[in-house]
Structure formats: C-alpha cells, structure tokens
Amino acid sequence: MLYPRNAWYVACSEDDLRDEIPYSARLLDEPIVIWRANGAIYALESRCVHRAASLSMGTCKGATLRCKYHGLLFNHLGKVIDIPGQDNIPSIASVRKYAVERRFGWVWLWMGEADSADRDLLPNLPADIAFENHVIGGGVLDYQVEARLVSDNLLDFGHLTYVHAESFQPGDLWLETPMRITPIERGVHAGRWVEGSSGPGWMELTVNVDEWIGYEYLVPGVLIMFGGHFPLGTARSSGYRRPDPALAIGQGAINIQAVSPTGPRSSRFYFLTGPHRRFGDEAMRDRMIHVNYQAFNEDKAVIEAQQKMLDHEPHRPVMPTIHDRGVIVYNHLVDNLVAEERDLAVRDRRLATA
C-alpha cells in the first residue's frame, strides 16, 4: 500500500473508546491498540515484543498496558517497564508509539515518527465556518477495497447522477454543470454552482435557488465540504467562486469525511454531516445521515465490484475522462509524497551507515 506516513489518519471515533479498555484498530495494515485513561488517549503497536501476542487483548491501567500472554508491562511510550519474574529489561524491549490527536470527535494517529508529528497538518474547517454552529451526526462504513478507490470516488462527483440517482437525486442540472478543480496545499479544491436548482430531490424545495457545493479533499483522504442554497443570481454575482457561507438562505450544511486504509483491500470510511442551526435541527440531521448511509452503501456496491475487476486483471490500463482531473491531480500529489518519504528514508539510512 502506497500511502504517506507523515499524515493524520482517523483510527476510530472517540465514542469507540471506554476508559482503560483496549481498542483494536488497524491503519496502513498495522495492528494498533488504543486506550483512554484519565482523559488521555494512547496508541501503541499491538504486537508484543516478546512473542507477538496481541496487546489489544491486554489489560490497561492508567497509562500502562499489560500483555495478556506472559504479563509484560508497557508504558504509554511503548517501553516495557516490567517482565514478571525477570530482573533486567533488554533495551530493545519496546513497541512503536503513535502520536494521537482528537478532532471532530474522531481519534487521529500520525503514522510517521511520533516525535515529528505535525499538528498543523490536522484538517480544519474553513475560517468562515464554525463546527459548533451545526447540528452534527455521523456514521461509519467498511469497504472491502483499497482506500484509493474511495478517494477516487470522492474526487469525481460526476458519479452522483448515476450511482446516487435514488439517494441524493442530484437532478439533470447537476450533470450539466462542471466541477472546478483547483490544486491546493496537500489536496484539491472542487467547487460547483448549480444555477436555478430545485435542490436534491429528497429535499423537496418549493423555490429554486443557486446551489453551491464545494469541498477540499486533503491528504491522506479527508473531505471537508460546505454546501448551501443561495438566492438566484448569487452564482453569477460571485463570479462562480466560493460564496460567503453567511449569505446562505438554506442548508448551510457541512460534511466531513475521512477514508482510512486499514488493510490492502479494506478501508474504513467515517462521515459527519448536519445543517447549520439556522436551517435545520436534529430531525434534519438524522434525515441527512439516513440519506448519506443510503448513498454510501450505493458507493460501496459499485466500488467493491470495481475492486474485484481491477484485481482480476491488475495490469490493464484504465481510460480517464475529463471528469478525472481531480482524481489525477490528487493521486499525483499522493504519489509525490510517498516518493519523498521514500527518498528521505534512503538518505537517512545512508547517513546512519556513513
């Protein structure tokens, strides 16, 4: 799997954790144990240094975890601090530790060296959108696909017309208005105005509006979207650029999604959605969650079938269309990051042996 390690990946939801109960996670095909104690969250490689027992079966007490098999005790840095019945502890007796952060109710791990974790790379909402002004809820789906196929899906919203004809019901105008793709720092921005839209079918709007949907898609697979309804003419008057969210007359919803590669052919997809408090309440949020689940299960069916096709003949080329610009730009960016990390690793090994 070719993914950058120097990035924040969602490992679980905060709600998945119970105090001092180990949680078994997986990112980039690495087994990880996560636990919360006294308000802090810890994450270690889950393979015991002794004989490879799973630390996720162990017992947590404060910032320590004891292996279930022969009782080795680890601190939260991954260092063994007790081997029952043995006096000396070898210097190699430690497992990998991961840097941990929380954001949007999710637990994020830095998959590079914990000491070099860069908090500035955690994703943010745009400055003019406040998370707390929205009524937010979400969900999780597991896809039996390589995470890149989920990113590809999220980078070309042209599929909404076909895959989501029954859930999002984007309507005919959607197909006719192109997405504008703009490369940004560690990602791409995609924006789309649908002028005179009657909105997604499921919303049953009574007036037509100018509908905006825009999102950042950021390494290693995080989507930050804002969508809203604006008075007719806003698209044109704003030069078809991103509008001021404060001018929305409907929806003003945010969607936050994260794709975590768990294994070579498995990904976990986390999503949050909900309207601005001005335009919707818990009932609207729950309706949005419902439609989202419906839609993402549509994606899941299509993408999992696609994965089987690709695996059946992995070396056959694909044929991009003009809608693949976001896909191509983003994957190029990811490939470059992976190559940079590899080059740095080679250099570090050379320095170490020089």
Added chain:
Amino acid sequence: MLYPRNAWYVACSEDDLRDEIPYSARLLDEPIVIWRANGAIYALESRCVHRAASLSMGTCKGATLRCKYHGLLFNHLGKVIDIPGQDNIPSIASVRKYAVERRFGWVWLWMGEADSADRDLLPNLPADIAFENHVIGGGVLDYQVEARLVSDNLLDFGHLTYVHAESFQPGDLWLETPMRITPIERGVHAGRWVEGSSGPGWMELTVNVDEWIGYEYLVPGVLIMFGGHFPLGTARSSGYRRPDPALAIGQGAINIQAVSPTGPRSSRFYFLTGPHRRFGDEAMRDRMIHVNYQAFNEDKAVIEAQQKMLDHEPHRPVMPTIHDRGVIVYNHLVDNLVAEERDLAVRDRRLATA
C-alpha cells in the same frame, strides 16, 4: 485454465434473462454482462473501459447499456457512444463483444473473436432424434472444481456403479459390459449395450430388455445422450452398434449436458433430460430430473473432494485404468485445440510485427 476459445460455451439459461435487465455471467474466468432486448441477446465484457466498474450493475435500454458509475453508454458491439459531459470519444473506448446463439433453451457464447464465430460448431442432436418429441426439463449445479474434472467424470460411466449406487442404481450387469469409445469430430462417442437388463433400479421395470446408452461428448464439454430399452436380442442383431431410436420400446430419453468453466476452480453444470412422448409424460420427466439432481450431487461431493486432493499435491501423477480411454482421447483432443490456438496467436503476433 487451458480451454479452447474457439468454441461455444453455455453462459446461462434463456430463462435467466429478463428484458433489459443485465445478467452477470462468467466464462473462462472472464466477467461478462448479458442482456435481452427486443428479442435479441447481447453479451459484452463486463469491465468498464473507464475505471473498471462492473457493467453488470448498469442500465440496459434496447441494444445499449449505461455504466452505473459515471454513465458511459455502450452499444451492443461494445463501443462507447456517449461519455456524459465529454465531447470526444477516444477510439480505444470499447469493450469486448461476444457472439451469442441460443440452443436447447440455453444461451451460448463464442469465446474466440466474435467475427469468426462458427455457427456450425454449435452442438446438434443426432438426425434421427427430434428435440420436440421429448418432454424436457432440466437444472443447474455449481461445482467448486476445474471444469476438466467434470468432463473426466462424464467420460467414464464406470463410476455409475459406485457413485450412483443409490440414485441411478445401474445394477450388476452395468459393471460387466464395457463402454465402446470411438473418436469423432471434436469429441468422442461412447456406447454401451446391457443385454437382458432389468433397467436402472429406480424404474422398476417388469420385463427385461436390451438397454442402450450412447452419447457424444463434444468440445468444449457438451454431452448429447440417447438411451432406450429395446427388445431382447436387439444388441446382438444390431452388431452391438448404435440402434435406430425408432425401434425403442421404452424410455427413448435424451440427456443434454454442458460443462462451463467459470473460474479456475469453479464450473457450472447445465443439464436437460426427458423421455420420448411415446414413453413418458411430465411426471416421468420430473422423476428423471429428480434422480439427475440426486446423482449430480453425488458427483459433486466426489469431484470436489478429488479437486482438493489434486490441489494439495498437484504434481503427483495419476494412474489410468482401461476405463480412462475416453478421458484420455478427449483430453488429448482438447490439448491439441488449445495448442493450435496458441500457435495461431503466436503466428498472428509475428505477422503483425513483421
């Protein structure tokens, strides 16, 4: 999998198709989408040329199919005729098309080049047997084995005594009368007279007869069988050759079977069976189908266990007996056809690059 491509394979039953609903088939491990519209049947490779989505999830309208993922529209020749939102269509935008024929209620695909499909190679009943004079029904079984093991099974009826002791109940005489194997064009003919037979146990005959069973086994795995009861003495008076079906005094049944290689270790087995109208009705047909299902499930258990043994030690030799003559002649024929196709392909590539 080493199977000839220039041959007709059963892909499904006609009854499996609904108008304008895509049907997902698999032959020689290739994913195929089949649909019927306005009385015609179409078959295309099921891998979208864009990003490998499964065309079997698409939407059919007349002779066209639209991909579910990003809406590419294919005609029945496999050519892309619309990419939504994109004006030009690349010349490479097409998928493989398969030639289609119907026979015996089944849908047959030519797995070689569609343009060179040879209708004369579709299997026929012998000239002295009319399909419409029989009361016919059938069924389908999936075997988790390489298709060749099913052919091997069908080419040595010596197994009836042991595998089908409880279903066909061939009786002691069966074991003592050898099968005559004769090589024919694209197959072998196997014929057997059991003189003074009391018939298969399940039929509970009241008089003894001379029983004939004869079948052609044809590339790529099609069995065309006629069996009937004849007056005592017919075997001898006919020189132990194939009798005139019109002289039968009982049964006069036909059996048509086809083995389709679907994957490296999976095969679909189609069968039709039924008596001549002179000797049986729908009730007899249903009884024959019932006994057939019972027997083929006995085969399935034995062959699937055999496949596991072979896969466990694939390089250990087997030890043929005298009953394997049909197996050996037929497999030799298949191997030759595969080798010929390979040689032609090599020659064509040489010509193309010369």
Added chain:
Amino acid sequence: MLYPRNAWYVACSEDDLRDEIPYSARLLDEPIVIWRANGAIYALESRCVHRAASLSMGTCKGATLRCKYHGLLFNHLGKVIDIPGQDNIPSIASVRKYAVERRFGWVWLWMGEADSADRDLLPNLPADIAFENHVIGGGVLDYQVEARLVSDNLLDFGHLTYVHAESFQPGDLWLETPMRITPIERGVHAGRWVEGSSGPGWMELTVNVDEWIGYEYLVPGVLIMFGGHFPLGTARSSGYRRPDPALAIGQGAINIQAVSPTGPRSSRFYFLTGPHRRFGDEAMRDRMIHVNYQAFNEDKAVIEAQQKMLDHEPHRPVMPTIHDRGVIVYNHLVDNLVAEERDLAVRDRRLATA
C-alpha cells in the same frame, strides 16, 4: 511444516471410530483414512492412486476399503487388489500405509516408514503412576495455528497467571516460583513447587499445602503431567525435586495432552485429565474437564491472535525472556530431529543412485 516424521502422532480418539466406517483424518497436512474392523485399526493415505479421489468417502469391509469413485479395492497394506473390469493390476497401484497404535484411548500413527515404526517411542506414564488408578475424561479443541505455537504455550507455564487468571486461578505465589527445566530423552521435564499454596482458586482448599506440578513434554508434542498436594514442608524435605506421588494428600491428578499438526495453520489438541481415585470421583473429573475447556479456550484466543501477528510480519524477530528456556530447549531438539531425518533421506537417496 518442519516436524519429525519418525514419531507417534495422535490421529483421533478411539471413540471417533465406528466399525467399518472410514474416518477422515489429517496429520502433517496429509489426508489419511482410518477404519476399525474386527478389533483392528487401519490407516492409509486417503488419495486414490487412480485419479486422486478421497478414500475417506469409500466403503470398508473387514481389512479392505473400496474407493467410492471407480471402485478400486485396497487392502490394509494400501495395495490395490481389485480394479473392476481390468485384469492386471499395475505394481505401482498402492497408497501409503501408516503404522497404528492405541494408547490412553487415542489412536496414534507413526508418520515415518511403517516398517520402521518404533513402539518404544510411544509415550508412557511415569512408572510410579498407574493410569487405571485415576478417574479420567477429556476433550478436543481445534486451533487455527501452527502446532509449534501450542507447544510453545505448553512449555512456559508462566502464562497461567495472565491467560488463565479466571479459569485455573493460579494465585500470586505461582508467579514467584520458577519452573525448573531439565532436558530429557526426546523432550524436557518441567517441575515447580509452590510452598504453602492455597491451591488453584477454583478448588477452594481449606488448608495450605506444598503444591507440585511436574510434566514431561515429549516429541512430537505430548505432555505427561502429574500434580498433587503434599504436606507443608515436603518441597523443602524433597530437595525441591519430584516427589513420590504416593505421598500426596490431595489431587494426585494426571493430565495427558497431545498436539497434532493437521495443516500449516491448524492443529488439533487432545487432552485427558482426572484425579487419583483416592482424592476425587467422576464429579471432580468433570469439574476438571470443565475448567480445562475454559482454560484451553483462553489459550486458543491468545494463540490464534499471536499466529495472525506472526503471519503478518513473519520475519520480525521475537525477544525471549528467562521463562522461554523450555521453549528454546525443546524447539532446538525438534529442529535437530528434523535435520537428522533430512540428512538420512539425502544419504538414502545417494545410496539408491550409487
């Protein structure tokens, strides 16, 4: 799988066999058919020499077995003695025969050449313990792991404190008293005195005792254990060596366990347990079986997770502790036996071709 062939492996329990009904077993990933007739037990390779049908599906009559597929008849030496419809029988027409013995209610196969089977290598109870003086019962578990991981588990009882805290409840003193490991012929001996013990928690003893647990762990994975309670002071007065079982004042129980490698990642674990008649009855035996099942399922969970970790990164080293001495000594012994057999095989091939 690197296991010695010149050894006795448990293939099934005697109770698994019914007269003249073939039983399908697997040892060292070899398919084996076992049957009992007229009081004798026979074991042959289960792959028919003809076309690799599974002989476990055949029909047994006395010392013969007939293949279900085409009816070849094998005698108990593995030689084909009848090919229906064929007069001559090729000299190569035979399958491998295994030497069979019974002990402790189990059926043991010698996986080396049947002619060189060494009955002296069948495991025995120590001379001062009589099987018939105990009330014995047992059970079976299947582990989805390489058998060596089960042996490793059984060779370090330090895991009892953590893995079996809820079943065996060994108590705090257990952890503080080291196991003495002594290399013996074809195995290791492990012995442990716990002085002033209150016994395993589940026994709810009313007085403290000196508790002894000692076992031989023998190639290819057989554990012969004796445990008992002795008057306080016995440990010291016996020089911390193995006590005379006759001096026990409680328990006096034996445990016999056997680990059979069935496949590359599958093992079958057989166990027997029960108290000396002086100290317990059928009710105590059943309680011991219950606690054993509970404990071995705890092991199963831990070891199967360990296997996944090891398979995920098979080349990462492990880090032994001082408790691994038994593991290391025993595995070294097994590796040497495997290497010796390989060297002998090479020499035999050289002699054969000289």
